[in-house]
Amino acid sequence: MADTKETIIEIKDNLTPGEKIKKDITKYIDPNKIINNPWKEEDEKKITELINKAKKYRYMYKECSNHYYILDIKMMVPTLLVAAIIVALNSISLVIGAEHKFWLQLTTILCSLFATVLYGVEKRCKFSQKVEKYYSQSIAFLELINLLQTLLAVPKEARGQPYTIIYDTNIEMNKLLKAPLFVPKYIENNFEKYRDKILAMD
Numbered sequence: 001m002a003d004t005k006e007t008i009i010e011i012k013d014n015l016t017p018g019e020k021i022k023k024d025i026t027k028y029i030d031p032n033k034i035i036n037n038p039w040k041e042e043d044e045k046k047i048t049e050l051i052n053k054a055k056k057y058r059y060m061y062k063e064c065s066n067h068y069y070i071l072d073i074k075m076m077v078p079t080l081l082v083a084a085i086i087v088a089l090n091s092i093s094l095v096i097g098a099e100h101k102f103w104l105q106l107t108t109i110l111c112s113l114f115a116t117v118l119y120g121v122e123k124r125c126k127f128s129q130k131v132e133k134y135y136s137q138s139i140a141f142l143e144l145i146n147l148l149q150t151l152l153a154v155p156k157e158a159r160g161q162p163y164t165i166i167y168d169t170n171i172e173m174n175k176l177l178k179a180p181l182f183v184p185k186y187i188e189n190n191f192e193k194y195r196d197k198i199l200a201m202d
Contacts, residue, residue, distance in 0.1 A: 047165075054144045065135040
């Protein structure tokens with residue numbers, strides 16, 4: 001019960017998801033501490049299952065970050081091009097004859113409207129913010145993976161109580177998934193297609 005209370009207190013700390021995971025899990029890894037409750041095969045199996053679950057979300061959220069990064073670039077490039085065209089048209093209007101200024105001004109207005117629409121779409125979709133959000137979550141899962149893999153690399157006698165570690169890990173995993181992020185269907189399909197290969201990666 002003492003460990004559970006301590007975990008709840010720590011979750012309330014103002015830390016990033018990765019920092020919370022590190023604070024909760026690393027306190028159980030002590031090569032100089034020998035316990036009388038050695039780990040069993042099923043305990044290691046549960047940790048491996050948690051690692052694989054974290055790898056799944058690490059992969060999907062990283063791919064989502066890349067997905068929105070590409071969309072952000074696709075939105076940014078035409079916006080910059082239109083802005084450059086507007087600047088060029090304004091420069092040309094200073095030297096062009098009066099008979100062409102109407103069409104030049106009309107073109108400039110249309111380009112400005114198009115740039116405004118692109119900007120509005122980008123603000124609405126918030127691609128750049130999604131890139132950061134998904135990337136941050138993918139890093140949090142990566143830190144969890146690294147910590148659990150480090151845990152399994154430590155001698156069983158130095159790992160701490162298996163039940164407490166598994167319990168705290170589940171708390172952190174559920175906290176990361178408390179507000180699940182949207183994942184495009186094609187990314188989920190890619191994970192299922194390459195599941196074995198992805199889970200085999202360190």
